[in-house]
Amino acid sequence: MSRIVTVAAAQMGPTQRADSRAHTLGRLVRLLEEAAARGATLVVFPELAFTTFFPRWLLDGNDLDRYFERAMPNPAVQPLFDRARELGVGFNIGYAELTPSGERFNSSILVQPDGSILGRYRKVHLPGSVEPRDGARFQQLEKRYFSYGDTGFPAFRAGEAWSGAIMGLMICNDRRWPEAWRVLGLQGVELVCVGYNSAAYDPNGGTTEDAALRTFHSTLVAQANAYMNATWAVAVAKAGNEDGSGLIGGSCIVDPDGRIVAQTETLGDEVVVAACDLDRCRQGKDKMFNFGQHRQPAQYGPITERAGVIEPPHPAPSAAA
Amino acid sequence: MSRIVTVAAAQMGPTQRADSRAHTLGRLVRLLEEAAARGATLVVFPELAFTTFFPRWLLDGNDLDRYFERAMPNPAVQPLFDRARELGVGFNIGYAELTPSGERFNSSILVQPDGSILGRYRKVHLPGSVEPRDGARFQQLEKRYFSYGDTGFPAFRAGEAWSGAIMGLMICNDRRWPEAWRVLGLQGVELVCVGYNSAAYDPNGGTTEDAALRTFHSTLVAQANAYMNATWAVAVAKAGNEDGSGLIGGSCIVDPDGRIVAQTETLGDEVVVAACDLDRCRQGKDKMFNFGQHRQPAQYGPITERAGVIEPPHPAPSAAA
Numbered sequence: 001m002s003r004i005v006t007v008a009a010a011q012m013g014p015t016q017r018a019d020s021r022a023h024t025l026g027r028l029v030r031l032l033e034e035a036a037a038r039g040a041t042l043v044v045f046p047e048l049a050f051t052t053f054f055p056r057w058l059l060d061g062n063d064l065d066r067y068f069e070r071a072m073p074n075p076a077v078q079p080l081f082d083r084a085r086e087l088g089v090g091f092n093i094g095y096a097e098l099t100p101s102g103e104r105f106n107s108s109i110l111v112q113p114d115g116s117i118l119g120r121y122r123k124v125h126l127p128g129s130v131e132p133r134d135g136a137r138f139q140q141l142e143k144r145y146f147s148y149g150d151t152g153f154p155a156f157r158a159g160e161a162w163s164g165a166i167m168g169l170m171i172c173n174d175r176r177w178p179e180a181w182r183v184l185g186l187q188g189v190e191l192v193c194v195g196y197n198s199a200a201y202d203p204n205g206g207t208t209e210d211a212a213l214r215t216f217h218s219t220l221v222a223q224a225n226a227y228m229n230a231t232w233a234v235a236v237a238k239a240g241n242e243d244g245s246g247l248i249g250g251s252c253i254v255d256p257d258g259r260i261v262a263q264t265e266t267l268g269d270e271v272v273v274a275a276c277d278l279d280r281c282r283q284g285k286d287k288m289f290n291f292g293q294h295r296q297p298a299q300y301g302p303i304t305e306r307a308g309v310i311e312p313p314h315p316a317p318s319a320a321a
Numbered sequence: 322m323s324r325i326v327t328v329a330a331a332q333m334g335p336t337q338r339a340d341s342r343a344h345t346l347g348r349l350v351r352l353l354e355e356a357a358a359r360g361a362t363l364v365v366f367p368e369l370a371f372t373t374f375f376p377r378w379l380l381d382g383n384d385l386d387r388y389f390e391r392a393m394p395n396p397a398v399q400p401l402f403d404r405a406r407e408l409g410v411g412f413n414i415g416y417a418e419l420t421p422s423g424e425r426f427n428s429s430i431l432v433q434p435d436g437s438i439l440g441r442y443r444k445v446h447l448p449g450s451v452e453p454r455d456g457a458r459f460q461q462l463e464k465r466y467f468s469y470g471d472t473g474f475p476a477f478r479a480g481e482a483w484s485g486a487i488m489g490l491m492i493c494n495d496r497r498w499p500e501a502w503r504v505l506g507l508q509g510v511e512l513v514c515v516g517y518n519s520a521a522y523d524p525n526g527g528t529t530e531d532a533a534l535r536t537f538h539s540t541l542v543a544q545a546n547a548y549m550n551a552t553w554a555v556a557v558a559k560a561g562n563e564d565g566s567g568l569i570g571g572s573c574i575v576d577p578d579g580r581i582v583a584q585t586e587t588l589g590d591e592v593v594v595a596a597c598d599l600d601r602c603r604q605g606k607d608k609m610f611n612f613g614q615h616r617q618p619a620q621y622g623p624i625t626e627r628a629g630v631i632e633p634p635h636p637a638p639s640a641a642a
Binding site for chain 2: 124125126127148149152153154155156157159164166173176177178179180181182183185186187188202204206208209213216217220221223224225227228257258259283285287288289291292293294295296297299300301302303304305306307308309310311312313314315
């Protein structure tokens, strides 16, 4: 028996600061409609999909607040939710969350085809810095604008419309951290959705990384972590030139062997679709990556004992000769 | 300033059960000499390099014991150690270890150019089964023949000849487990050596994996884990047809961006060499993968709390409608 979920990666081209919310929502609805027309029942949108990638700017007050959602859904985004239910498709989308108590998170929500909310996730691996970097044309201020996610990496069991898939969410930088994938893998995840906004240059100010290398990195981590956890993965970019700052594309759907089965070719609004048979995860989960049989947690202590590096000691001077 | 270590991946072709120890040692010495002639100061050999991959056979008594080393070095392998010191090259090599107290490990040793032993490692992630699989032409009995490694994943700081490199060892299946890489990464590892014997078919008895797919898996995990830990990696196969059982090749040297800088093209004895600048690790270690700044161990609990999968609960029948 096959358990097939037809998934769309709905890549977005750039969103400028001057773009209206209504304009961007129209783009999202059109991507949703194209995905549905091509048979998808799950549409994965990027991180911070309703706005430009505002953490590149130093902002405060209302200039910052206008990028945040105070509830999800809310009247400004309701048409996307309505159209999805009408079409019988569900979706995953990223947004900036401002809670009633005033906390701010880089968040993501998973909405089933019947409109029910299956899961929420708040980004754990915030990149960048709290303070702006002197002289940088573009900042990366996620550590300034967001609190670290407090949800862990929960997996969610979907309903019949998605074949009872065990699903997990990540946001952007999370995908570079094998710990995030493994915590999902330890819950039997079969389909991981990741939205991202990844600079086409080194966002930390170096000169050694270009768009090609950063697209390679992005694809590589999705492939390898999907394989090592025997899961499907869908990684979706907001791409292109946002107010002079480049974002990579390379949105992809990856099978549990780590092979790319669909990938975007542009830096614009673009949908790619793949039929993902969840039972294809069994080969890995039951054999090579049968965690219960093969993992050795007693040897993994440092992973949870500390955050940073402790190098082995230097030899004593006499021994170094 | 650059800190360059010129590294050779010394892939071996097959070793048959009937091959003499002296014959195999001669091959190892010739590979070492070729690597040294091409400028390498570190030569990485495969897992279980002195013998055929004997865990594919159900063995006992002397038929099993003859594959094990009771000391390292020992008279049978001493010529390799002597030639290495003579040439001023060090090496990493895998072997079956039988301890004085009778314990058996799948082990690996790191020998510096001056002949000193920098480190030892015992394989943690033993694949396969304890009991033979009925009807299988070839077994995978590592769990029968070896105890689980008890060394953790120690990193070793090399001497001047290797530019003070922080080095780590893995063996075969370890490379598919991101935990192994991460424990080394948390010690600032700059160069990971992995030897392997990986079947060119599904060693667990499935039919969906062939040599091309398994070579892809092998390369993919080396690339992504090198990138995610900002380290060089050298992964070296014993390849080809051993007594009717195929082994993949694909030995490779991978840079800290996850890019392959050298890879073998045959399934035979073959040396590929690359000059590895350890300072190339700094870009990743200081920025994207600055663990102290960006890791969130409080969210990683399940990784060390348990070995196996706990799936999210099924919805109550009424909620599943």
